[in-house]
Amino acid sequence: MRNPETSQRNTQSSPNEWVDLHGDALYRFALIRVRDHAVAEEIVQETFLAALRAQGTFAGQATERTWMTGILRNKIADHFRKQSRDRTTNDASEQDELTRVFFDKHGHWKNKVASWPRSTTESMSAGDFWRILDQCMAKLPDGVRNAFVLREMEGVKTEQICKILAITTTNLGARLYRARMSLRQCLERNWFLREVQKDEG
Amino acid sequence: MWRSIKMLLALKCDESTRLVSQSLDQNLPTLERWAVRLHAISCRSCRRFRHQTMLIRSAIQQRLDVESVTDVERTRLSDEASSRIATAVAENPSKDSS
Numbered sequence: 001m002r003n004p005e006t007s008q009r010n011t012q013s014s015p016n017e018w019v020d021l022h023g024d025a026l027y028r029f030a031l032i033r034v035r036d037h038a039v040a041e042e043i044v045q046e047t048f049l050a051a052l053r054a055q056g057t058f059a060g061q062a063t064e065r066t067w068m069t070g071i072l073r074n075k076i077a078d079h080f081r082k083q084s085r086d087r088t089t090n091d092a093s094e095q096d097e098l099t100r101v102f103f104d105k106h107g108h109w110k111n112k113v114a115s116w117p118r119s120t121t122e123s124m125s126a127g128d129f130w131r132i133l134d135q136c137m138a139k140l141p142d143g144v145r146n147a148f149v150l151r152e153m154e155g156v157k158t159e160q161i162c163k164i165l166a167i168t169t170t171n172l173g174a175r176l177y178r179a180r181m182s183l184r185q186c187l188e189r190n191w192f193l194r195e196v197q198k199d200e201g
Numbered sequence: 202m203w204r205s206i207k208m209l210l211a212l213k214c215d216e217s218t219r220l221v222s223q224s225l226d227q228n229l230p231t232l233e234r235w236a237v238r239l240h241a242i243s244c245r246s247c248r249r250f251r252h253q254t255m256l257i258r259s260a261i262q263q264r265l266d267v268e269s270v271t272d273v274e275r276t277r278l279s280d281e282a283s284s285r286i287a288t289a290v291a292e293n294p295s296k297d298s299s
Binding site: 023024032044099103107108115116125129153158 | 216250277278283286287289
């Protein structure tokens with residue numbers, strides 16, 4: 001579990017300082033996961049309001065930031081839950097479609113998976129790479145991305161994700177598979193192989 | 202029995218990648234685990250797929266670590282949003298259940 005723990009205070013600050021103290025960090029935390037500025041702002045506001053109501057539960061063992069991040073995490077899960085209720089889940093036909101995109105009728109790769117040059121994998125911690133990763137994540141359908149975020153960013157166990165999104169294990173597996181196939185290909189096209197072409201050109 | 206032998210010896214790339222993805226979320230049953238391994242011996246694309254998928258996973262983890270320590274991206278709430286949220290907080294004094 002990861003928290004934006006830059007604030008080390010174990011005492012509770014006054015609510016009218018919260019936006020200054022924690023607003024940006026909570027906003028960033030939310031934005032990486034929900035990807036929409038307006039939604040992230042709304043979730044931060046809801047987090048502060050929930051924190052106000054729950055002030056009595058802050059035991060001072062964790063930092064105030066950690067406590068609020070916990071509330072924020074729940075709000076993000078609530079958002080995914082709501083989004084999941086609002087739309088139809090991807091079904092088996094979409095799964096077949098995905099298979100047809102990447103594999104021929106014999107089940108073999110249509111395009112062989114390229115080797116990623118060491119120079120490009122070593123620069124994966126740079127800001128440029130994050131931007132491409134963001135763009136590739138943005139292309140995923142919401143339901144697929146939300147499942148992937150819960151799994152790969154929040155480290156939530158699969159049973160728990162199924163509960164949050166109200167989907168079956170099979171459906172979750174299909175979504176994560178789709179996310180991984182699409183992200184890998186998108187990163188390959190826009191980062192790993194593009195970087196090589198740039199070097200050669 | 203026949204199904205098991207077929208899976209072990211004739212796993213296709215589409216099935217193999219599906220199982221590789223599944224293995225990142227839960228332990229695979231023994232048969233499936235061996236089927237993926239045997240397939241990978243002769244399939245370079247699937248070996249790369251597995252490696253690259255795990256590389257992406259660790260890159261994301263790395264990003265979250267960096268993000269949690271420094272304000273590396275300089276993303277901030279807009280002034281407009283800050284003041285709107287501050288107002289909402291100020292207008293909602295904590296109430297005991299009433």
